[in-house]
Amino acid sequence: MPELPEVETTRRGLAPHLVGRSVVALTIRQPALRWPIPHELKRHLPGQRIVSIERRAKYLLVHTEPGSALLHLGMSGTLRVLPAATPIGAHDHIDWHLDSGQVLRYTDPRRFGCQLWQARADTHPLLAGLGPEPLSDAFNGDVLWLRSRGRSASVKTFLMDQAVVVGVGNIYASEALFAAGIHPKRAAGAVSRERYARLAEEVKRILAYAIARGGTTLRDFISPDGLPGYFEQELFVYGREAEPCRVCATPIRSIVLGQRSTFFCTRCQH
DNA sequence: ACTTTAGCCTGTCGGC
DNA sequence: TGCCGACAGGCTAAAG
Numbered sequence: 001m002p003e004l005p006e007v008e009t010t011r012r013g014l015a016p017h018l019v020g021r022s023v024v025a026l027t028i029r030q031p032a033l034r035w036p037i038p039h040e041l042k043r044h045l046p047g048q049r050i051v052s053i054e055r056r057a058k059y060l061l062v063h064t065e066p067g068s069a070l071l072h073l074g075m076s077g078t079l080r081v082l083p084a085a086t087p088i089g090a091h092d093h094i095d096w097h098l099d100s101g102q103v104l105r106y107t108d109p110r111r112f113g114c115q116l117w118q119a120r121a122d123t124h125p126l127l128a129g130l131g132p133e134p135l136s137d138a139f140n141g142d143v144l145w146l147r148s149r150g151r152s153a154s155v156k157t158f159l160m161d162q163a164v165v166v167g168v169g170n171i172y173a174s175e176a177l178f179a180a181g182i183h184p185k186r187a188a189g190a191v192s193r194e195r196y197a198r199l200a201e202e203v204k205r206i207l208a209y210a211i212a213r214g215g216t217t218l219r220d221f222i223s224p225d226g227l228p229g230y231f232e233q234e235l236f237v238y239g240r241e242a243e244p245c246r247v248c249a250t251p252i253r254s255i256v257l258g259q260r261s262t263f264f265c266t267r268c269q270h
Numbered sequence: 271a272c273t274t275t276a277g278c279c280t281g282t283c284g285g286c
Numbered sequence: 287t288g289c290c291g292a293c294a295g296g297c298t299a300a301a302g
Binding site for chain 2: 032033034074075076090091108109110111112150151152153157258259
């Protein structure tokens, strides 16, 4: 479900309800997520006051004095703040009971998400190898160009590599490549420096715009406030196979790259 | 060092 | 109706 804009939308929706509150207790109904829930989280989190909530890549970092909870939504996860008495649904795996009388509820049918823990001074191994944030100055066309030299994998697969740049998932990879006029199947090492400059600009523009629109709603993405995202109607290629290109009316094509559906326009992208 | 594949899960949808 | 396969917004580990 979530790419960077959806995770950022979640962060912004959660922050007013979480920051300054204390976690009274945890209820773990389903511990078998992408990774087992570590004992450290169960031991350290209850009783702690939440200092801040940050996003790194698609992880949410909930900071407390002794350390931070790392939350990932996987493909189908949602986090919402609800009244404590809200009935439990089939895939409501974890509740953080807050001193406000509300619960932070983690729901995830496919269970590809996770809740992990790192001590305050540590960097979790899963965060250690991540590339730059796409909306930061550390990310630009030269970063893409330098890292792509000699690489034969497709530029779309390369763009989705979280060691290259974080936060660009399957939807926004197709959208950014369309906006930059680059064929998704082109070898990453065969894209020029100038075209990578354009691609980096489009990644920034599209992600920033998607955040401003509250993320993409495909199936059932909802923000912590229960509102849907409004970016879906802005998609140019994703999910539009055989529909006319919004620029040139050529039917949008779909192929599979790296086992992920990929959408592009044969006329606009080379 | 890079690339590809398998696998983690459940729900939904389309075809028969 | 129901069954079955394909597919779904992510990511890691292992194999090649």
